[in-house]
Amino acid sequence: MAGASRPISRSTHPWRHPSLVLGAVLSLLLVAAALLSLFWTPWPVYEVDLALKLQLPSTSHWLGTDPLGRDVVSLLLVGAGNSILVGVIAVGIGLTVGSVFGLLAATRGGWVEELIMRLADFTFAFPAILSAIMLAAVFGAGIVTSIVAIGIFNIPAFARITRASANAVLAREYVLAARASGKGPWRITMEHVLPNIMSVLIVQATTQFAIAILAEAALSYLGLGTQPPQPSWGRMLSEAQTLLFEAPRLAVFPGVAIALAVMGLNLLGDGLRDVLDPRLMRRR
16 A cells, blocks of 8 residues: 555664674673773782793683783783773764864854864874874873874864764755754754764764774884783783793783774674664665
């Protein structure tokens, strides 16, 4: 019947997307590991016992010990918390500052838009590692250096996608009607533009979160990020590189943790993109 409503396709249900389910499970495991480390670890994470160094996995130390006799599971759990801390703050900086500049560029246009976009292009010339090197030379290496460097790197990415999405919304008929009714740019932005681009920003934040975790690991590996004795997946990889033939497991465990965290967040972002934008799903 022509006027009958079509039944909702089962594939539109969020949990019908395998990438969303797998990404959500891996991301929840990452968050659970970080939360667990706040209250419990199998062994004290800062406890050094050289008599127990490089032990094989056992019932006492599930994944063995490192060259200082520290429990690898405990280091991985606390390292997850540090990765999330850096990722949340760095992505928060990029999302907040970048979205403001992107909305400003879209609503003002003209020379304001041109200036903001050229500043974004200029910032892209300084990746997180290069920014961290410059910041470390001035302020010293550390977790704050990682957060600031990755946050600065995230700003132009959010500014670009916010500006493009906002321009698409500003061209819609209901926005033109809102302008005709006398609404100002600020009110239109808050009532019409921002709510309609929020799903895009959420997906972008998830993707940038994965990049932030990878960048934090790279900076820690180079000695520019999290400093001893604070555990970090990247520094665990750095410390294991001299023992690749003696104890390769010490490089495998943090490497797998980084890979699973990044893969989970990327899959979660892809799944959210499909769910929040049904047009992409119909094209597939």
